[in-house]
Every structure is written in structure tokens, then in C-alpha cells.
Amino acid sequence: MTATDVPVSAEGNPIGFGRMLRKEDARFLRGRGKYVDDVQLKGMLHGAILRSPFAHARIVSIDTSAAEAHPKVKAVVTGAVLETLNLAWMPTLSQDTQSVLVTDKVRFQGQEVAFVVAEDHxxxxxxxxxxxVEYEQLPAVYDAKKALDADAPAIRDDLDRPDAPHPNHIYDWEAGNKEHTEEVFANAEVVVTQEMLYPRVHPAPMETCGSVADMDPVSGKLTIWTTTQAPHAHRTLYALVAGLPEHKIQVISPDIGGGFGNKVGIYPGYVCSIVGSILTGKPVKWVEDRSENLMSTSFARDYHMTGAIAATRDGKIQGLKVDVLADHGAFNGVAQPTKYPAGFFHIFTGSYDYDAAHCNVKAVYTNKAPGGVAYACSFRVTEAVYLVERMVDCLAQELGMDPAELRMKNLLQPEQFPYTTPTGWEYDSGDYPRALNKAMEIAGYDALRTEQAEMRRAYEAGESQNLMGIGISFFTEGVGAGPKKHMDILGLGMADGCELRIHPTGKGVIRLSVQSQGQGHETTFAQIVAQELGIPPEDIDVVHGDTDNTPFGLGTYGSRSTPVSGAAAAVVSRRVRDKARIIAAAALECSPDDLEWEPGRWFVKGDPDRGQTIQEIAMAAHGSLELPEGVEGHLDATAVYDPPELTYPFGAxxxxxxxxxxxxxxxxxxxxxxxxCGPRINPMIVDGQIHGGLADGIGMALMELIAFDSNxxxxxxxxxxxxxxxxxxxPSYELGETVTPSPHHPLGVKGVGESATVGSPAAVVNxxxxxxxxxxxxxxxxxxxxxxxxxxxxxxxxxxxx
Amino acid sequence: MQVPETFDYERATSVDDALALLAKHGDEARLIAGGHSLLPMMKLRLAVPEVLIDINDIAGLDHIRIEGDEIAIGAMVRHAALKDSALLFEHYQVFRDAESVIADPLVRNRGTIGGSFCQADPAEDLSAVGSALRGSCVITSVEGTRTVPMRDFHQGPYETAVADGEMLTEVRFPIRPGSGSAYEKVERRIGDWAVAAVGAFVQLDGDVVSDVGLGLSAVRAPHYTIPEAEEALRGKPATRENFEVAAQLCHDLCDPTSDQRGPSDYKRHLARELTLRALTRSAARARGEDS
Structure with missing residues (x-):
């Protein structure tokens, strides 16, 4: 169905896919969003965290007596207190452990040392x-390249890893065919090698992280309002970490002011607010400030990469290999599917046709904050795209070839899909040359090259100091994690539940496991139901972000909401439609096989006037109509969607x-x-996602950086x-689109939340x-x-x- | 949210009132004008004043006017007013240049010229402009007023000639017929502090530079200037070669430190490049060739 033939609701919204204003914006634009820091509870106390000024220092002593004597202080929590609760350490999402409050030594500047609970902030x-606090300072590992030096201080002396090659070594992980790749490189006419750093950056969402924990001392139920992109995963983790019964934990993720992966993990502050509430019997709010957010929560990237590309003299790419030194900070707190310690980095072969590729990722501990998969990176596809797109430009420069021509010569062709890459990904669909041609057409590529040549001539003649550059990046992402036979986080398979219930009057409520941080789920998921059932999107309420009121699922990150939960929403809608057919048949006294669907209505084939709207069917489903044997009343459905494959959005x-x-x-x-990204559910929201990602890319390429000095x-x-x-x-962005539907997603959609962040940095740098x-x-x-x-x-x- | 330590708050309604409050509270009191430097420092607990004396209600410190052969600017004139003043632009385009690259509109709506001068941040833009124009500062105390040449006002990073119990009330700049002025700044992002910046005026008598002023920010030029570069150019023809000599002296005699905005060699390079550009544009404006 094209945008032009989508029916329009009484409120002017498309009953299906198409542009419409975001339903959630009515409250955001009026300042009526409700964020964690807006939560006010009776008797609520306020927490603050003391952080280490040093990157590496042994704790000699902590004296909290003066703080405890402060008239408004209700509790001071230290690592020693947490040890008595067995909560001083907690598991990370990468099979490591992480300090909640320090017990032995601090391992990065800004690490959590103590937690104060007081009457006001x-x-x-x-x-x-x-x-x-008395610290004994230790030398810090501030340079990843020196982390494995023989004399590098051991950061994780808490771990018992006698077999580790170095105390600061975390893992070596490889993908691809090393032998074949070496052979291709040995015989190649041209090999270009280039070192590059994708530096440490930070997602820096507008809203920092925080939580309000309320442990009911009578019922034993913990309610925690918190900034999480993955409410259900958090609940399960709290149950596993704190030993609290899972049915007595309610995680509420209210309006979230940006996540970008920053709000996937569990931070010590959340645990401290829970402990604070247990100790005081009162609700405890903790909201970090900007510096705390930048210094202690999930950073992104920090990949030192050495790439090599092999090609023929006339520009046919034959192979790509890369060695990565991955700086994971003091704790391996990377969030990604268990089997993939380097995320999806091995998608680094990119959008081109060659069969030799190999990567080795060596991860090390340093005295820096933990994290690593964040900032809209699609599980490190960002680093992968940067690597290949920079290497292709290096090759173009070596060959003296136009970078667009070189790409066009090597892009995968439409008939090659589904295409299995040398590192094992199966790209589902694509028409890459069409996208690149379109971008070059919008850009006016040839005219730009002419202008560039003239500017360079003037520069070289000393007439001007102005130069101009044209940079291309072509990316392929794998998003929508993921098939649960391959992908889990801490053993939790990455399938998403979804529930849809149509009320008697034909309005509906859809309950999601994923959680919007600004992506507009309240609109797009209503549009999915509208598309499938013909119910106006304004008549569908989207419920999310509350574990007591939504089905289980892994949350919103890695561009997975539409590929996974979006599919689940389509599936439940179709189940409701199927059930509606049976009910309509009963009402119309015909066989379901005699009915035909048009948006919003089942009617009798060949007799279009005889039919039932979905609203009429909903009322009948709740009424006295006698239903066929085995058909229960009401109009609802549930689903759990386990994606068969990832989806593969791309762009030029x-x-x-x-x-x-x-x-x-x-x-x-x-x-x-x-x-x-396949068909666009709400093109306006997609444009917004792309705009945001392009700003991210310009920011990372030109100004964003977290560096560390020698301390x-x-x-x-x-x-x-x-x-x-x-x-x-x-600049004012110039957007274009091509549409190649995913062959296995029920709606053909592919996920777009991270595309522009992934694709744009290399274009700017190039x-x-x-x-x-x-x-x-x-x-x-x-x-x-x-x-x-x-x-x-x-x-x-x-x-x-x- | 970052929060400051506890402090007391007083609101002054006149200069005399502010001076009395300063006398009453001693050196633990700080005046607050726009607050865009002081409040962040308080929230980071780098500044812990016991008393804030708010001078935003004082009338009569927000003028930009000609007095004799000088332009007088009240200490409470906001950045936005400096940027928009037609009177100021007529005599010194450098203000609009500089104000266009100082922080952002929100800060410019609150921050004041007096606050900028008194903060004396070594990377501050207006202080470099003031030094380039060799203005003077009117400092008021219960004893009366005294006038300090601009280049004596700034005594080092975050240090000024304003003593305890005194406040800066006005800044004055001589009018220089036949002059043009300009400000050149390199920043990592709009609104960031300068990596380096140079303000200049060039007064022409025919083709000869009859007078010149240079103000440099963020390159550790004492009193925000390199007088040797001015002397090298004064009385010489306004040629690119002569500008280059002055620019090279700025490169050689400034003393920038490396930081995350850039290494010292780059900042030295900018001292030269931006001096050259500021002089070139100032001279063009003096000739009426550039706006």
C-alpha cells in the first residue's frame, strides 16, 4: 500500500503507515512529560554518591562519622555495608563483575565510593x-597500548584468573578466515595498511541516569522508577543480583530523555537507591549530575584499529583484515549478546563483494570507566563501518581513483542477495548501487568535484585558504537482535512479547516490552496496529515501560524495537484480525472462508455491503453473540516474536x-x-531519527571526545x-530513500534508529x-x-x- | 543536578548600596551580575562565596554613549546589547565580531561587560577586545572613583585591579576616527572558549598605520596583548608584509600552553594567522572596503 491510498482517520491521521504528528508530543511540548526526576513520593529521601578523584588507588580508610552526624543525613552506605548484604559487587552484562561501592581499591576516576541518603538533595x-577517605594512589593504566606491558599495574587483582596471559588481558576474539585472507594479501597487487582510532565518546543523553527506589517494608515489594531502556531485563537482573523475588519487583521506566545505549546497563547508583530504601524504609531518589553521567556511565567505542585492505591495481577489492585493541575500562561492562564479545564488529566487511576477511579483537582493562557498547552503535557496527569506509578511501587515494567509482565497482549487486559475508553474516536484501546513485544524484557529485578542483587550484596558487572535501560512506547494518538460538543477554533470549486487546467499543491497547527513549513508539506501534486492523492510531493506546503491565522482552537498543517488537505487534494484530474473522462470520452467519478483508472491515466476498467493521466485531466479541465451538469471547491476542534473522538496513x-x-x-x-530501512511506518519519525544520527556523526567526527591524562x-x-x-x-540535511523490504520481517521493515549514527562519521572524516x-x-x-x-x-x- | 554550598543573598539597588554591602560582608562576598561564570563555578564548588550581592537591580549602569572623545559603557551592559549597539558598531566593528562568537544567545542575554572583565578568564574574548582598544576602567569605592588603564586592569589570570570593597562601574574607549577594527577567533564549536583569538584596530593616515591595537586571548599574552607587535607596525605602511611582521611577533612573544583545545605550537600558529587576519580586515574596514 502506498502512502497515497492509506485511509485517513477523523483526526486526520493515516490509518496505517504515513506521516503523522507524534502522539507523545502533546505532553512533551507542554512540559508535561514525566521523567524519573519528576517522581515525588511521600517521605522520599535523596541520595548522592561520593566518587573517587583518582583513577587507581587503594582505599586505606573511610570515615563516615562526620557525614552521619549531619542533622539531615539518614544513612551513609559504604562498600563495607554492602558486603554484609552481599551487594558490594554485581555481575556485568559481559560475564564480569563490577564494584557497586568500593571495597578494596578504586579502578577509575569517578568510581562510586560511598552513598549518602539525606532529607534533601x-x-x-x-x-x-x-x-x-584516605587513598593510597597507584599508577594508572591510561594508555590502552600499554595495558599489556610487563610492568603495567594489574587492575583486576580481585579476579582469580591464573590462565590469563596478562592480568589486564580480557579476551582475544576472532572471526573470518585467517589462512585464506593471508593468502589473498600475500598475492595482492595492492595492499594498504592504516592505523586508526575510533576514540572514546559518550552518548550524553539530555536526561542523565537516575532511580527512585521504594521498598514497601510490609509487602516486601520493590518499586523502582528508573531510566532504563530495558525494564524487563533490569527486573530479572535485580532478582538475580539482590535475591529479591522477581514477582515482587516492579520496574517503571517513565518518560526517558534519550538513551542511545547509555541506559541499558544497571549502574551502582540504582542499586544504592534500593539499598538506601531498604535501610531507611523510605523511598530514595538518586539522580546523577552531568559530570557523573559523562565520567562514570557507559562510554562508547574506544577501538584502536589497524586495518589492511587488498585489491587489484584496477580497484577490485579482494580482502580486508583488522586488528583491534579494544579498551574496555576497568570492568568489562559491555552490553551485547553473549556469543559476541566484540558485538557485531565482524560485520566490518561492509557492503562490498570479496571473500577474504579476518579480524582479531584484543580487549584490555584500563583505569577508565566501564561500558563500551552505547551511543547508537548497533553493537559495534559503528566501529566496523568506520573501519571499512575509511579503508576504502585509503585505497582510493592509493590507487588515485575516485572514491565513488571505487565503491560502485565493488558494491554487492542486487542479485547477490541473500548474501553470506566472509565472516558469516547473511544479508537479507539490498540494492546498494541504487542507493549510492541516488545520493550522488542529490549531491550533484560531478559538479561538486569540479568545484573542488577549482578551489584546490586557487589554494595551490596562493589565492585562497579555503579547501573543500567530498566524503562518502556506504554502510550496511545488522539490527534486530536477535534470533534467540544465537542471541541472548545473560541467558535471556532476545525474543519479545506483545499483547493486544481491543475494547468493546473498538478502541485498543497494545502492551510492549520495549521502551521508547524518544523514538516515538506511542505513535509508530499504534500505526502498526492501524495498518493491520484499520483502527485509527489515535484509538490505540501504547503501554510500555512498566514490568507489571507489559509482557517480557529485552528492551530498546541496537535498533531492535521495530525489527523485533514491531514484528510482534504485527503478529498480534494479525491474530486479532483472524479472530475477528471468525466472530464476523458468526455475526454474518457465513463461513469465515467466505469473508474478505479490507482495512478495518471483514465483508462477504462478492457482497461488499454485507460486512462488519472491526469496531462492530469488537462489540460483538464482548456481547451475547454465540461464538463457534472453541472460540472464546473478547478480541485480543498475545505473541512472542523470535526473529528468524537480523534485518540489514543500509544507506549511502x-x-x-x-x-x-x-x-x-x-x-x-x-x-x-x-x-x-524498508517501508517507513512514519516517515516523519524516520527523518527525525536520521537527523539525530547525522548530528551524532558530525559531533563524533568533529568534536566529541573523552581523553585521559597520564593520571x-x-x-x-x-x-x-x-x-x-x-x-x-x-547543515540542513538532504535526505533520500530507497525501499528494499526485508524478506522475513512481517512488515518488511528493518530498523533505522542507529543508521545515521553508524553511517555518518566516516563520511565526515573522509x-x-x-x-x-x-x-x-x-x-x-x-x-x-x-x-x-x-x-x-x-x-x-x-x-x-x- | 549540581548544587552549590549554602550562601546568603543580598540585592543591591544602587552602587552605594552595593558598596555598603561589600563593606559589610568583607572578602567572602561576591558581586553577581549575569552569573554565567560564577554560578557554574559555585555549582562545581570551585567557588564558595558566603554572600552573593546581586547587582542586577542597579539602575544607571547599562548605558552605551559618547562622552567627549570617548565611548562610555556601563558595567552592567549585557553582551547582547554590545552586539546590537549601532553606536558601538559605528566606531568599533570589533564588538559585533567578538560578541557574535561569545557563548550563545542565552548567555549573551545575561552576561555583562563588567562581569567579563572582572572574571579575567585568560581565554575571555571581551578582555582581549578591551586590551586591543586600550580603553580604561572606572572603579568605584566609598572613597570615590579611580580610572585604570585597561592594560593595568588585568593583572593575571582571574586577577584584576579591583580591590576589596571596590566595583567596576564603567568601561571607556577612545574614539579613533579613520580606524577599523575586527575580531578573529578559532573555537572547536560555536560557543566554546577560544583556542586562540585576536582583536585589533588599525587607524590609518593615508596608507600609513597611525595607530594600532592588538588584543590576544588564550595564548598567555600578558594583559592580553603583545605591545612589541603594535610598535613594529605603528607608523608603517599598511601592507601585508608589515602585518606579517607584527603577526610573527605575536607568534614569537605569546606563550600558550597545551590543553585539550590544542597544542602550544598550534596556538602560536593561530596567534600569527589570526593577527594577520584581524589586521587585514581592520585595515580594509578603515578604508571602508569591508563591513
């Missing part, structure tokens, strides 16, 4: 200054930059993004230091490097980084600038 903060991006060669300043002039001090701990892009840095004609420089391309690259003395961005 100000007093809790004041009392932190009254806690006396072109970024045009202007570079001031005299200062190194970069201005993004244009950004063209052609995305193929292990975090140099990106505030928005004065951690720069996010503004409207001033972002563009800047194209302007200054330098093979490599690492993100973020600040003026200093660009200028230094032009001087031939590049900066190392993960370390302090000295």
Missing part, C-alpha cells in the same frame, strides 16, 4: 564533603565540508543521506570539555581528509587535529594534548 551533596551518505587551511577549521556544508583523569567530564554539536554545526589530501587523521577533527595532520605531526586523540 542539597544536604546529601553537602554531606559528601564530610566523608574522609555524502558529506561536503569546507576546510580553512589556515586554521584547520571545518564547516559541514552539506550532508546527503539516502537510507533504505587517568577524565578530560571530558563536563559539557565545557565534552562538546556536543549544535544547530550551528549541522570529506575532511579529501579536502586536505591527507590519508589519515583520527576523530575528532578539531581545528588543532586538522592543522597538526596537515603539518605531518598528527595528535593522538586518546591522550592529553601536551
Amino acid at each position: 542539597y544536604s546529601a551533596r553537602d554531606a559528601l564533603d564530610l566523608i574522609e 551518505y555524502i558529506c561536503v565540508t569546507d576546510v580553512d587551511a589556515g586554521t584547520g577549521q571545518v564547516k559541514v556544508r552539506r550532508f546527503i543521506a539516502v537510507d533504505d 587517568g583523569t577524565n578530560l571530558g567530564g563536563s559539557f565545557m570539555d565534552y562538546l556536543l554539536p549544535t544547530a550551528m554545526e549541522c 570529506s575532511v581528509l579529501d579536502a586536505i589530501q591527507i590519508r589519515a587523521a583520527d576523530m575528532p577533527l578539531t581545528p588543532a587535529v586538522v592543522w597538526r595532520a596537515m603539518q605531518g605531526s598528527p595528535l593522538r586523540n586518546d591522550l592529553a594534548i601536551e
